[in-house]
Amino acid sequence: MPHTLLLAEDDRAIRHALERALTLEGYAVTAVADGDQALAAVRRDPPDVLVLDVMMPGTDGLQVCRALRAEGDRTPVLMLTALVETADRIAGLDAGADDYVVKPFDVEEVFARLRALLRRTGPPDDVPGEPRRASDGRIVAADLRLDPQARRVWRGSREIELTRTEFDLLELLARHAGTVLDHTTLYDRIWGYDFGPGSKNLAVYVGYLRRKLDEPGAPSPIHTVRGVGYVLREG
Structure with a gap:
C-alpha cells in the first residue's frame, strides 16, 4: 500500500x-x-x-x-x-x-x-554501554523511560510530550546511552542525510529536547561533546 x-x-x-x-x-x-x-x-x-x-x-x-x-x-x-x-x-x-x-x-x-x-529507526546492533530494556520492551537510560511502541517518554513520574522527530532523536540517543554519536550519524539516522557543516537543524532539536527534559536540580541528560556530537548519560 x-x-x-x-x-x-x-x-x-x-x-x-x-x-x-x-x-x-x-x-x-x-x-x-x-x-x-x-x-x-x-x-x-x-x-x-x-x-x-x-x-x-x-x-x-x-x-x-x-x-x-x-x-x-x-x-x-x-x-x-x-x-x-x-x-x-x-x-x-x-x-x-x-x-x-x-x-x-x-x-x-x-x-x-x-x-x-x-522511516522508523530500527533497533541498532548491540554496542557497549547500551541501556537496559525493561521486561515490557521499554528503554531505561539515565533517569528516562521510553516506550518506543507507544512513543511515550517519562522522566521520573513526569511524562514529556515530544514531536515525532524529537522522540526519534531521544530514542536513538537512549538506545546508545553512554556512547557519543557524531553529527553525521545523527543526521543520517534521523533525517536520512547530512544537512552540511553550516546546518543548525540538529542543534535546534537538541535544544528543544533539553528544555523539555530539564527539571530544577536535574538538568537534561543530553551532553554536548564539542566538535563531535552528543551523548545521553547521567551527570
Whole structure:
C-alpha cells in the first residue's frame, strides 16, 4: 500500500507540479489549496504524512500544525517555506513541525525528507554501554523511560510530550546511552542525510529536547561533546 500524503499549497502551479511529482514517486496524494481544507481533510481521513505551505491565506500552515498538535495528532509534518531566517524556521518547529524545506526547493530534497520522516529507526546492533530494556520492551537510560511502541517518554513520574522527530532523536540517543554519536550519524539516522557543516537543524532539536527534559536540580541528560556530537548519560 502506498503512503498517503496530504499536500496543502495555495500556489496552483507549485501544488500541481508537486502533486504530480509525489504521485509519480508512489504516494497517494490529496492536494488542497488552503489551511481550512487541510484541517478538514486530515480530520476526515488522516494521512501518513503532511506537506504544508507556511504562508497560505486564511489559516496558514503554522496554524494548521498547531491545531493538529493541540488535538493530539502526531502525524509527521514537512513545512514548505519561502522564509529563510532562522527565527522563521524555529517558529515552524515550535508549532510542531518535524522538518522544513525552503523554497525554491529541489523535489529530490522533498522526497528525501519525506522518506526520513516516514522511516522508523530500527533497533541498532548491540554496542557497549547500551541501556537496559525493561521486561515490557521499554528503554531505561539515565533517569528516562521510553516506550518506543507507544512513543511515550517519562522522566521520573513526569511524562514529556515530544514531536515525532524529537522522540526519534531521544530514542536513538537512549538506545546508545553512554556512547557519543557524531553529527553525521545523527543526521543520517534521523533525517536520512547530512544537512552540511553550516546546518543548525540538529542543534535546534537538541535544544528543544533539553528544555523539555530539564527539571530544577536535574538538568537534561543530553551532553554536548564539542566538535563531535552528543551523548545521553547521567551527570
